[in-house]
Amino acid sequence: MKTAKLDEMIKGWFVGNFEPTLLKTNDVEVAVKSYKKGDYEGRHYHKIATEITVIITGKVKMNGVEYNAGDIVVMEPGESTDFECLKDWTTNVVVKYPGANNDKYLGEIQ
Numbered sequence: 416m417k418t419a420k421l422d423e424m425i426k427g428w429f430v431g432n433f434e435p436t437l438l439k440t441n442d443v444e445v446a447v448k449s450y451k452k453g454d455y456e457g458r459h460y461h462k463i464a465t466e467i468t469v470i471i472t473g474k475v476k477m478n479g480v481e482y483n484a485g486d487i488v489v490m491e492p493g494e495s496t497d498f499e500c501l502k503d504w505t506t507n508v509v510v511k512y513p514g515a516n517n518d519k520y521l522g523e524i525q
Contacts, residue, residue: 421447431514444511450475450500460495460524463515473505493524 419437421427424446429437431444444464450473468477468488475482476499482488490496511518 432516441514444514446509448507450505452500452503454500456498458495458497459519459521461492461518463518464511466490467510469508471506474502475500495523
């Protein structure tokens with residue numbers, strides 16, 4: 416049995432082809448990410464991976480649309496989004512499929 420602490424992982428990512436990880440794989444990447452109100456990530460997209468974001472607690476805005484706990488947002492390859500946390504103690508689960516190293520591009524798709 417393996418054990419770890421989420422705060423020992425980089426930005427909440429605990430499954431994927433990076434270090435540290437609990438399961439080293441290129442098949443998928445999984446993270447649990449926590450945010451405070453006002454945290455912001457600039458617009459980005461993926462050429463290969465589909466990114467699924469599940470809002471567990473709190474409230475966020477992606478592409479100008481507000482999402483609450485229980486909402487699931489699927490970003491297909493070539494779609495871009497930004498991210499803003501609207502409520503303290505927001506927690507998301509993020510799944511990227513397939514796991515694709517260096518597949519995060521800033522801005523709109525070119």
